[in-house]
Amino acid sequence: MGKLSVAVVGMSAVLSAWAQEAPTDFASQVPLSVSGNGPWYRLELPLAVQLNARQADLSDVRVFNAAGEPQAYALSRQASQRTESRHVVDVKWFPLYAADTRQTLPGVVMKTTPEGTLVEIKPSAATKPGKQVLRGWVLDASAIKAPLQQLSLDWSREQDGFQRFSIEASDDLQHWESWGDGQVARLSFADERVEQHDVSLPGQSARYLRLVWQGQAAPLLTSAKLASATSSNLPLPLVWSQPLAGTRLKAGEYSWQLPTGLSVERLRIELKQPNTLAPVMLAGRSDARQAWQPLSNGLLYRLAQNGQDVVQDELQLPGQVVNQLKLQVDERGGGLGTEAPALRFAVRTTQLVFLARGEPPFSLALGNASVKAANLPLSTLIPDYSFERLKALGQAKIAGEVAVAPPAVTAAVESGPNWKKLGLWAVLLLGVAALGAMAYSLLRKPPVAR
Template structure:
């Protein structure tokens, strides 16, 4: 009986040690694979786009099982940011100026403002209401045409003959799609060309704060008011800026399997939170209507995703189906009134690419590791990793890049199904509780057997 009690006490002690003991520090061997990172220079922070293998082999769709270790095996703090390509440099192009002749009209509006009729030499007329106490010094029409596709007009820059005495004025700019209805874009902005001895103060630019999208605006009306001297523009140029770029994408091809003459199922090794799905027929010059279904795991029911037409034609891109980052383990593609043939449709999932930013403590080379089912999230916010006072590194574009080297095998595939310490404690806790219950039942049976023996021995005596 004493041995049984000792066993129970030992089991409880082991349980307490597991539940309340400290977790051992992580090491590279806790992860499936890794890649060496070479960081040149003495920067406290480096960045590197995540290799494709990380997305394919991570044990978690949210990439929580990513770590960075130094040469001493210590885990380093890091952040993950969506990769956005740098915006291209603004494009500058000359624009055409048409000077308008102004003719005051006698009619007044309800507020008592007079109207002005503006005319181009070609006969284009624009009716404009003028303010009471403003002198109209000149008006110009600027056709924008179709502008730059996908761009916005950010700035106008004017040129004029230099005057000895200089001048200054205020400017209003309106935009229109068809020369009838005008929208204010810039109000009462200054232009000037002043001189003082050998010094010159030149203000020849007007900025559109939010950028003037060219999808609708095809004309600009420039109105110069209260100029201190006669002036005439000799030219104007526009500066266009490409709209905000989409995040860079990482392509993850799916493995297809034909399940019927018109149907194929495509899978990824693990569910992926996809942001887009691209499809392209295998045969040249093919046009194929399809139905697409998906499921989040192998046991989930199929759910409809899209019904579309996919192409493989010269100069025609693959059809892209936008997604919202929901986990997808497999998609099923069914051709409508067609057969798939011997070669399957090409299906590729796309995820927003992530850039890793890490703090380079200790010695290199550093090690980016991934693939651990027992891992818990360790990602920091970029603002927490890089303090705001670190001005030189405040911009992600200013951080130096670490170079990814060779891949190395670490803990092996068994790490993908490893359980986190909390799950291990819960499992051990369950086994220990059952062990204590079984031991208690066995003790009661043993006690009852001994009592029965003692009673029988007393009767025999």
């Protein structure tokens, strides 16, 4: 049986050598630069990588060292980073007044309890008396310890239209950090009411939020809620594509072909003309042979207000994989024109973590429709894995351009016979036949006399 063992070991070595992947097996390679503490490095895959991959789940992504040896790696996607739960809390609000809508906020005195709860806001002694205009509100988030994800406002029914305001955060009521701008709206259109109450926040913690209306008086609030995440495993950021041209199918109907199947979470529709108002319905599908499935609906607009454009050009999607998109526009609002508007799509960033082995430089390879997934779970790649450990890993970055190959060329290459796979099967069958012949020979050999 010694010969049998030698044969098995030898065949395994042949099969392993034949099956060894090399950078030349992939359509594209791009060099990587690494920094920080190894031997594990974390790379945020640019959107160009996902567009150039031949498999939607990125099974054809690999990392090689200078000798062309593959590196062990893991993919960290949205599923492994999802927040555990969300909590929505009603918070107290306190008014901010100024002399007019153009004046910066006057000095105020804010009183808190020893626990940090806000109890009063009143003008400072230096503030001039007179008629005051409601300019904004301070929200007390001191009871919320988790990162703030979303703000939801409701206001007096007498004040319809758009409400735009700046958002600032503070922990001491003295030093304020800008968190960008927010916009909510309550509109009537075609016998329907469209209400937008929610504003996304950056996922950071703060004890207080200050909302200041821009160029207009603030409305009377009737409700203020803050949604927070209870886990530090926050969603990975979104990455946006370049503008994608579309096709006008007929009046009020447009379509777009995505470069590949992608889990799209948001869309941004270009609204070129001022005073555009367009109720829309969006559908998608992953294959031209499938029926269109509804994905989202909403009201897109670009309207002039107080000398500036107020724009709502985004739609939120459920994140399912789609390859084609179709937009239907209610043209009672004027439509979007005779040409299809440009479209940008957003997907979640995917992180690749690899264990550096061998000599640099390292390279990223992708573009092979026939290879199988080779990624490991993060807990296997990093034995003492934790979310905090992931954030502390060394950094890897793309050090060159990733060329997106035309789909037609890819199809032509993939349509030919896969000689490597055929050869592998031939060696495997020959090996099995040799093992069978050897086993048969051993069975027919007469027993040795004792």
